Amino acid sequence: MLDFFIRFIPRAVGQGIPLMFGSVGETLTEKSGNLNLGTAGIMYVGGICGVIGAFLYETGTETMNPFLGIAIPLFCCLLGSLLMGLLYCFLTVSLRANQNVTGLAMTTFGVGFGNFFGGSLIKLSGADVPSIALSKSSGFFAAKLPFAERLGWFGKIFLSYSFLAYAAIVIALAASYVINKTRVGLNLRAVGESPATADAAGIDVIRYKYAATCIGAMISGLGGLYYVFDYASGVWSNDAFGDRGWLAIALVIFTIWEPIHSIWASIAFGGLYILHMFIPAGTNLAIKEIYQMAPFLATIFMLILTSIHNKKENQPPASLGLSYFREDR
């Protein structure tokens, strides 16, 4: 049994971390009243920007500096996600476009952007490598704690992850603290609940919406970065990231807009994602496809469950999805 957990849990966590980044980022965004359905696209952009940065650095230098090897992809990823966040804000906050449609357009754009550069980067840059396999950069990202190996099962289950995985947990805790315990968080929640009231109270609604959405986008983007450099060992393959962005958005509802719940919920969903690999199906390949429904069915199930248990304190921010125009009051 312990043997099973040692094999299962690290993989579940590996799958769960991108979801955690995505859902924490999206929670922060939604707290400001912006429903950003572009998270799936932002995570692609975050991933591919990191890949572009690392690719240019790896092909550009002979000896790689571990610090730069991490800093360059990280910076590129954050920059790319930030730009996506700014674009979303500009369209929905400043130009008051419909949030759902803008989000879908961003997903189309982001997934296309990722797949295009993932597929054409080698040709565009004229490098003579067969495929994008950033094993060196990935090595820096996936570096684990040196003493994890020596601690037996405890080390394997709790300590065998790279720094981004722990960063995800720290970010989730920090987001939870900021939202619930600080003045800034209080203002942010006010903006999400009732922008007109917040505006009357002297809170700069536009600035809060921009800041929360952009920071949220950057956090989400890290999910893409983690996926490529840690989970996929630096190999970009088109559409590999798949539907995780949407699951991350669904997780926000499941966690009732509390980033702290996202920590365990993401890992649980990561487990569902890989469950089909651990169920013996023999030669029956078809039934494996049915098992792969697990995360989606679970999402549906939890959506229904949260809607039936309709408590007053478990509601989305009241202005979620609506754009705010001061003169419309």
Added chain:
Amino acid sequence: MRNRGVHFHISRRNDISWRKAWGIRCAVMALAFLLCGLITMAATGLNPIKVYAAMIDGNFGTSRRFWMLLQNMAVLLSISLALVPAFRMRFWNLGGDGQALMGALGAAACMILIGDKVPSFVLILIMAVASIVCGMVWAAIPAWFKAKFGTNETLFTLMMNYVAIQLVAFFVIVWEMPKGSGKIGIINQSTQAGWFPQIGGNKYLLNILIALLITVGVYIYMRYSKQGYELAVVGESGSTARYVGIKIQHVIIRTMMLSGALCGITGLLLVGGTDHTLTTTIVSGRGFTGVMVAWLAKFNPFVMILTTFLLVFLKGGSSEITTIFGLNQSFGDIITGVLLFFILGCDFFLNYTISMSKSGKEAA
């Protein structure tokens, strides 16, 4: 207000003349195309005029390409139209993909299981019923929960897409031909049972006619029927609907069933009319693109023909460019995305005016 001399003041437009609105739209579109050309130039190093020439050639170059354009338009248009009633009700049906996929599954199942038992004409009718029912059921499930408990429909319908994909993946393996290939080849290749008949020697004409029929049908339904009016009231204001005695739950489920049924027909068009096979990617994200098609056209079925053309043209054109330059197919998505951003932003200038006042005294 800070005093900087120049002040921008944004206010809502009361109404805008027809000519001015289209002027702004055209200007924004021209700008968008210009930017897309520049992006293409940066990616391929080709001069933009050649890029546009290649795009036009990719869509209109040969009569086969032109028919492909029309055929792709027919499929995208029908799935977009399917979403209109739901969106009018403010029900975010992002499950168009899954509903169409289920329709495709229903149609393919009929072709495979009873393809050689009934005459082709009867088979097509059975396929139509099967795909409509499949699409309908797939849409009715989230609708029921939305009506009953207010379950978030955006994500529910979205997740139903993935469940549908896995279900199709399951049946693809069950029905794989030949065994072990992991895919269903062309179904009934020799007998052509269940294939749509060719009209005047053109195999896509029936698809196009059906799409046009749906366009007119949806227009009439939304504009002149009692049901169309009811769902618009539910969309505008739930309390008004309740006040005038509209059964909201009933309307939600009925509208979504209609939406799902039309998506199912799209699946039928794909399996019976064009592809004659079943894959998990047969709908290829048209359910999402359809959301944007419908939104950009402000849900007007006839304007949707134009927006469909625009998106299909871009897709066809950019796929031509990517083939010429050996680039990745996803280039089209980037161009589409950029264009959509422009059109989304454009609405602002139709609904609001920006006026500038030089002296800041008043505001300060």
